[in-house]
Amino acid sequence: MAPRRRWLLPAALVGTLTVLALASLALGSAPLSPAEVVSGLLTGEGVPGVILRDIRLPRTLLALLVGATLGLSGAALQGLLRNPLADPALFGAPQAAALGAVQVIYSGLAGTLSLALPAAAVVGALASVALVVTVAGRDPGITVLLLAGLAVSSLAGAGTSAALSLSSNPYALTEIVFWLLGSFEDRSFAHLFLAAPFALAGSAVILMQGEALRALTLGEDTARSLGVEVRRVRLALVGAVAVAVGGCVAVSGAIGFVGLVAPHLVRNAVGADPRAVLVPAALAGAALTLAADIVARIIPAGTELKVGAVTAMLGVPFFLWIVAHRRDLFAGTAG
Amino acid sequence: MTDPALQLEQVSASLGGRLVLHAIDWAVPAGCFVCVVGPNGAGKSTLLRAAAGLIPSQGSIRLGGEPLAGLGSSARARRAAYLPQDGGIGWPLPVRDVIALGRMPRGARLGSLSQADVAAVAAAMRRMDVDHLADRPATELSGGERARVLMARALAVEAALLLADEPAAALDPRHQLAIMAELRAEARAGRTVVAVLHDLALAARFADRIAVVADGCLVADGAPGSVLEPGLLDRVFRISAIVETRDGQPLIVPWIGLVDD
Numbered sequence: 001m002a003p004r005r006r007w008l009l010p011a012a013l014v015g016t017l018t019v020l021a022l023a024s025l026a027l028g029s030a031p032l033s034p035a036e037v038v039s040g041l042l043t044g045e046g047v048p049g050v051i052l053r054d055i056r057l058p059r060t061l062l063a064l065l066v067g068a069t070l071g072l073s074g075a076a077l078q079g080l081l082r083n084p085l086a087d088p089a090l091f092g093a094p095q096a097a098a099l100g101a102v103q104v105i106y107s108g109l110a111g112t113l114s115l116a117l118p119a120a121a122v123v124g125a126l127a128s129v130a131l132v133v134t135v136a137g138r139d140p141g142i143t144v145l146l147l148a149g150l151a152v153s154s155l156a157g158a159g160t161s162a163a164l165s166l167s168s169n170p171y172a173l174t175e176i177v178f179w180l181l182g183s184f185e186d187r188s189f190a191h192l193f194l195a196a197p198f199a200l201a202g203s204a205v206i207l208m209q210g211e212a213l214r215a216l217t218l219g220e221d222t223a224r225s226l227g228v229e230v231r232r233v234r235l236a237l238v239g240a241v242a243v244a245v246g247g248c249v250a251v252s253g254a255i256g257f258v259g260l261v262a263p264h265l266v267r268n269a270v271g272a273d274p275r276a277v278l279v280p281a282a283l284a285g286a287a288l289t290l291a292a293d294i295v296a297r298i299i300p301a302g303t304e305l306k307v308g309a310v311t312a313m314l315g316v317p318f319f320l321w322i323v324a325h326r327r328d329l330f331a332g333t334a335g
Numbered sequence: 336m337t338d339p340a341l342q343l344e345q346v347s348a349s350l351g352g353r354l355v356l357h358a359i360d361w362a363v364p365a366g367c368f369v370c371v372v373g374p375n376g377a378g379k380s381t382l383l384r385a386a387a388g389l390i391p392s393q394g395s396i397r398l399g400g401e402p403l404a405g406l407g408s409s410a411r412a413r414r415a416a417y418l419p420q421d422g423g424i425g426w427p428l429p430v431r432d433v434i435a436l437g438r439m440p441r442g443a444r445l446g447s448l449s450q451a452d453v454a455a456v457a458a459a460m461r462r463m464d465v466d467h468l469a470d471r472p473a474t475e476l477s478g479g480e481r482a483r484v485l486m487a488r489a490l491a492v493e494a495a496l497l498l499a500d501e502p503a504a505a506l507d508p509r510h511q512l513a514i515m516a517e518l519r520a521e522a523r524a525g526r527t528v529v530a531v532l533h534d535l536a537l538a539a540r541f542a543d544r545i546a547v548v549a550d551g552c553l554v555a556d557g558a559p560g561s562v563l564e565p566g567l568l569d570r571v572f573r574i575s576a577i578v579e580t581r582d583g584q585p586l587i588v589p590w591i592g593l594v595d596d
Contacts, residue, residue: 218422
């Protein structure tokens with residue numbers, strides 16, 4: 001990779017993010033002009049100020065945080081497993097996190113703004129990722145990995161369905177179903193502050209494993225012979241992804257496929273090096289999620305589309321396209 | 336008297352609950368090129384992985400006199416380079432970046448390689464004849480090209496001890512001869528090389544010593560001419576071979592596979 005081009009993609013992504021963030025602040029059921037956005041942000045006064053402060057700014061920041069976390073988590077898991085189809089969702093992590101959160105809400109332990117919610121989501125995500133990695137073994141082929149992930153996420157989904165069907169309160173039922181779909185609608189700074197510690201701590205741990213991820217390109221034996229403590233790295237990454245994704249799911253619901261798609265969007269520009277992919281994948285994930293949230297807002301409909309539905313509708317075709325066309329990425333992977 | 340580069344005392348190791356190495360005592364003198372030979376499933380790869388500290392083992396392993404168990408992971412990585420058998424490459428990294436991973440134990444980070452790192456990578460590429468592949472994605476190489484790239488990665492570590500598992504298996508005859516000559520040159524330069532090999536002719540032609548492993552035991556260890564004699568070839572490999580001397584070196588050609596009684 002030519003060193004000159006290294007900064008180009010991050011710069012382009014930051015530019016895109018800025019434009020998207022401004023669009024996200026301006027667009028919605030009450031459109032604001034750029035001038036209103038600027039003055040509303042600066043002064044916080046008037047109707048635009050209230051809209052921005054209470055609705056659009058937290059929503060935008062949360063979409064950026066969740067998107068970046070998902071993009072980074074996807075890149076980390078793909079690097080760890082040397083597998084271009086790895087994604088937190090393929091491990092059932094978001095589904096299991098949702099199950100954990102739903103259990104807390106239904107058992108009446110906590111409201112949706114208590115720390116118990118992300119804690120339960122993190123526990124659910126940890127359990128699912130640990131289960132998949134344990135079942136799939138050290139050097140899993142794609143088939144084993146996908147089947148194990150599918151099984152675990154089906155189990156988590158079944159658990160959530162069971163909780164929903166046993167619910168006696170139809171009002172709470174609707175609320176939870178919408179929450180499960182994944183959305184940034186009506187999220188406040190309180191939600192942002194609830195998710196941020198988990199997302200940021202997990203992301204920091206992931207970013208520290210960059211060199212180890214690069215060494216793992218040559219397999220676990222070679223990485224170990226290069227001084228990488230593979231077992232510790234695997235534990236740190238899996239745990240960090242679960243914590244980060246769990247924290248995000250607790251406030252935004254399950255938003256799929258961002259972690260799968262974001263790393264692929266940047267590989268053409270930064271190369272396949274699993275370390276070089278990390279930060280650009282986070283930026284791409286943030287851009288993707290924010291764009292999906294804007295789309296969800298501006299598509300005319302009786303009620304707002306859920307962002308999780310948008311990312312899934314974009315992500316699933318992309319996933320299938322990767323499977324069909326990027327055979328080169330599977331070169332080092334046992335089928 | 337210098338310490339052996341590698342010394343094993345009563346080393347045993349198990350894989351999946353099965354005892355694969357049985358109380359091996361073995362010393363590899365510093366600056367020596369040793370080839371480890373033996374039938375399939377004899378425990379050669381396990382021996383190498385145990386010596387590299389990649390799998391748990393009982394007994395004592397010393398690198399240059401120091402207990403392996405007492406070395407931290409990066410100190411161990413600087414002392415012993417390891418080349419796995421059939422090493423895969425998970426991502427289409429450029430060949431040069433793959434080889435530069437060999438500098439990781441020396442604190443090198445891609446994008447900020449020191450002059451010594453760059454020189455070591457360039458030397459390793461030249462010695463394995465992969466200069467012309469430097470910018471190619473490593474996943475798009477032929478089997479033999481990939482094997483040479485991975486060997487170059489191991490050479491780039493510049494460790495005192497190089498443990499290579501079947502470095503010549505995928506290569507064409509010219510590159511087989513070249514890699515063996517390079518490994519011997521590595522030993523002449525003062526490093527110690529232990530290579531698992533199946534080709535007895537190559538082993539006899541280039542190695543300073545040959546260690547024979549059978550059923551998890553070290554059954555012979557010495558100069559090629561004295562180790563690879565008809566009795567041992569019969570007992571361990573179940574072959575009859577043509578053994579001659581050419582230019583003062585043993586020439587061995589496996590000729591007839593013996594039928595088990």
